[in-house]
Amino acid sequence: MQRVYLDHAATTPVSPDALEAMTEQLRRGGNPSSLHSAGRSARSVVEEARERVAAALSADPAEVIFTSGGTEADNLAIKGLYWGRNAGGSSRPRVVVSGIEHHAVADCAEWLARRQGARIERLPVDTDGRTDPADLERLLAGGADDVALVSVMWANNEVGAVQPIARLAEVAAAAGVPFHTDAVQSFGALPLDFHGSGATTMAVSGHKIGAPMGVGALVATRTAPLEALVHGGGQERDVRSGTVDAPAIAGFGAAAREAAEGLAAESERIAGLRDRLVEGMARAVPEAVLRGPAELGREHRLPGNAHFTFPGCEGDSLLFLLDMAGVESSTGSACNAGVPRPSEVLLAMGVGEAEARGAQRFTLGHASTAEDVERLLEVIPAAYAQARSAGMADHAPSGRWA
């Protein structure tokens, strides 16, 4: 059966360049911290990759801290900044986060509240899933001396809403508060300018742009008050110890260069496919409701993101039927054991719980084609009709079985 992959936001295939760079370094070997020739050679590969990642993000190489991925980068930012800001007798318990953060940020903040005495303040979002810098201004207006950090993602992973990062970072900076942004979904999809954004720290991940899984980076200004989470040999500016993963980083560097070079053309192509998907869905399933910004331009919405709620059905029923028909999609949120729950992002946007249960996200990437979109539009009407007949999980079964 022809398989159609429409879940690029979950992960995207490794690019040939990245695979080549990675396997080459695996064959070559060497510990980048060793002082001899093999070590120097490995270090050279890592530093070249650092330069490429920095260039792709308009940051300095010295600002790139390699991690095991986006989640570790977010953990380092949220906990590292919280502890850094509360070091030396300071008391800054307030942590400001948006209501639509990924678990990698939201769960860090909740853990800090549960175990470290933090107080979480959430920025609301509008029905499109966007934060308003005026809300941040209001939160910080009464005095921000006790605020440890502010964190708002660059663009939301479920509904693709792009956030006004530069203005939010400006408000935080004016109040003297470090600003973190989770840019995992935006890297490779939108032009990212770390210096221009005014952010203190920014998290990115390799496997969303064609690098292997298990590598990512936290971009942090030289003065970011970061406390280390992982202690040891002092690698990566002494905030992220552990033998540097030269092969994965080599792959990350290659993928970052490709992403930067091809970004404008590729994101335009992908946005074109996505627009066809959204238009086609309106005809194929008129009941489907597009969630997230209705304006599809890339200043508003991630180019590869299309997200709908399908009334009267469970997202997991629809996912199952699409999977059986060869189309791979996502309900948009999943926990470890694979049980979909109503998305907290949708709930924060004011979507009702029943509607939120019918969510389905389709995300396009560099491997996507027009045929992929056509195939989805071909199979979705029947899948929706059948998923609807299976009903909602919270409804009592019919009398047929009693």
Add this chain to the structure above:
Amino acid sequence: MRVLAAMSGGVDSAVAAARAVDAGHDVVGVHLALSRMPGTLRTGSRGCCTIEDSSDARRVCDALGIPFYVWDFSERFKEDVVDNFVEEYANGRTPNPCMRCNEKIKFAALLEKAVALGFDAVCTGHYAKVTEDAAGNRELHRAADWAKDQSYVLGVLTHEQLRHSLFPLAETPTKAEVRAEAAERGFSIAKKPDSHDICFIPDGDTRGWLEERIELEEGEIRDTEGEVLGTHRGARAFTVGQRKGLSIGRPAADGKPRFVLEIRPKSNEVVVGPRELLAVDEIRGIRETWAGEPVEQARGFYAAEEAAGTADAEPSEPFDVMAQVRAHADPVPATARLVRGEVDGEPARELVVRLRESLSGVAPGQTLVIYQGTRVLGQATIHRAYSLDRPDISV
């Protein structure tokens, strides 16, 4: 046939799914997420799923090369099984949550979703057998291995449900053989211990769990003559047949231990007496269902009800059955009839079973399953049971 294999992560459902694959069916594995309460998890993540069980089921599906999904039935499970369990106890009854889960979740909510999504049957690792006669009528029978037989907990299934049920472990001589087969197939769960008791009470302390959820009020303990013997901490915390925890100051006149004979939730009274009075020889059940075609005598009764009006129908002709009141109890010979009677002051249809040997340990809320030979005829929920010598004392 398109088959949905319900996979708990245990060895029985794994081997059942494997046999369904071997039989040439198009099989998809589904693990049901039933709990959100962190206390019920062996290992937890956001309190919504039993990670280890789900992962075990997933690995079996990997080995079988079949798709695997996790479906969330936690809301329905809470409402139909957990809340019902608490409510039944609060009303002085002793429910069986596994039967309730079969009736409301596995062979109702899950089956309904499966059929709607294009499946023909739900396959489980229950030890029981479904047969079909020339006319296409299904019957439910005990499994080959009587020691493992689970036909009792499937007694609630109706003909429509049996038409969509597949029990590939029906003919397995012993559980040991299922484990051997799992090992042979390379399943990592071949040696996983059997699950026990009630899945949503992980430490097995049912009374403690209930006492946290049921409001208790002090009340009187009486003997069968109505004399007050002492006070208790709440009638709802007791079960018929219980001996411990009565704390009656005075010993019985004959010095013998006393047992809970009856719980009266409305007056918050507990009636106690000697063990002999726990023995019953007539059981009255309500809300009867038939696992396939009802017996001839029952069909006659339903026809009479329709013809004469429900209030005036004469009792049915008696029919011989074997009656079983608990999952692992021995069945006893009995005669059954359908009658028009009264339950809580309302006219109702009752299944009245007169036992040829008396039984102890019968409590309201339990399920009475009736058999003929290996065949499960059907079931009813017990609302009253008593000794014909003392019909005034009713468990």
